[in-house]
Amino acid sequence: MEWTRLKAELLTAGGVRVEGEPIDRFTSSSAAGPGAGGSGSVFFSDGTHRVRLGLNQKSTITLIHQGNGEARLHRGDEIITGRIEEIGLHCPRQAYITVTGSCSFQCRYCPVPSLKGRRKTAGEVVAMIEVVADRIDAISITSGVLSTCEEEEDYICTAILPQLQRFNLPIGVSIYPTERTPGRLHALGIAEVKFNIETATDELFSENCPGLERSAIKKALTDSVPLFGRGHVFSNLIVGLGESDEEIYTCIDELTRAGVVPCLRPLNPVAGLTEEGRPSPERLLRLANYHTLALEREHLDPDQALTMCTACTGCDLAPRRDL
Known part of the structure; x- marks a missing residue:
């Protein structure tokens, strides 16, 4: 699936379930706007593009952290490899x-x-x-x-x-x-x-x-x-x-x-x-x-x-x- 369609579907889904290695150092939280007070989010990149994914353990989409930021995004039978990006603030x-x-x-x-x-x-x-x-x-x-x-x-x-x-x-x-x-x-x-x-x-x-x-x-x-x-x-x-x-x-x-x-x-x-x-x-x-x-x-x-x-x-x- 092309990135544009995938990102649109991820934005509509609103979040992913995270599995694998701890992601604490990659997790962001919002103090302003509609995302404020939520459970946090991570930024996933395929190397060229970026999407912010809210953390939702009930999501049907899974992000598996393999360690050191390396990750796989599982959506149905589709697997997208990439990285969880380190954040500034x-x-x-x-x-x-x-x-x-x-x-x-x-x-x-x-x-x-x-x-x-x-x-x-x-x-x-x-x-x-x-x-x-x-x-x-x-x-x-x-x-x-x-x-x-x-x-x-x-x-x-x-x-x-x-x-x-x-x-x-x-x-x-x-x-x-x-x-x-x-x-x-x-x-x-x-x-x-x-x-x-x-x-x-x-x-x-x-x-x-x-x-x-x-x-x-x-x-x-x-x-x-x-x-x-x-x-x-x-x-x-x-x-x-x-x-x-x-x-x-x-x-x-x-x-x-x-x-x-x-x-x-x-x-x-x-x-x-x-x-x-x-x-x-x-x-x-x-x-x-x-x-x-x-x-x-x-x-x-x-x-x-x-x-x-x-x-x-x-x-x-x-x-x-x-x-």
Whole structure:
């Protein structure tokens, strides 16, 4: 089976059962987004491509660790040989850190508010990066919202980001933006930004993200492109919240025309959406093909990404890399 179809099916399955040698040093856990608070995940690579696999001992797909990262992925009668990749922090080759592990908002697809995680100090963030500095190429910072978007931005921009310049690595930042966010992050020398539009329509955003404004996120994205450059501004777009394919296409077109690279993120049915299903492999493939064509039409190359999800490619069908 070709990789593209296999990855689509793995993303729909949502997890694998792991057997064989211990995998502790390869295991990643999330403190932000829909994967937060889960049982962890591993990154499997066939040498060219990468997929993030949640750990689920009830899965019908098995990953057998033979030791030292060597692994076999068993799906029915099919066996794919590859490696479990060593992570930096959260994903391979990056220190991807959640600064505030709680959130004052209640987005329906996100478990972070219920986890009530704590806020890291600058010293803690620096210490975490120092541990993995010899195996990373980038630093990525994300965060919940402890009280307000404005207060969170101030904390990230004044307490955290100035302390990270010492590592001389590209830095990507993904936070809830205010009107000031693009300019402040650019002035601090940040390489890339990701402000998540999340849903294909305004109506779905209002339903799933009460208290937040989709129009403000869209403005932050368009304001960021002249500062950071076309192809270095990103936005998650969740697939599976009740939108049609045509609504996804329209949103992709709007983002790419503005110079923004969308990240099509398959729904992880957690938090308030546990009864929902994941999007089918057929739908993920259909949308990924349109996504690829839209990027090509606007001369946007996701392979140029330096940080965050677009550089990792583990959680989505990545245009160019997977197709």
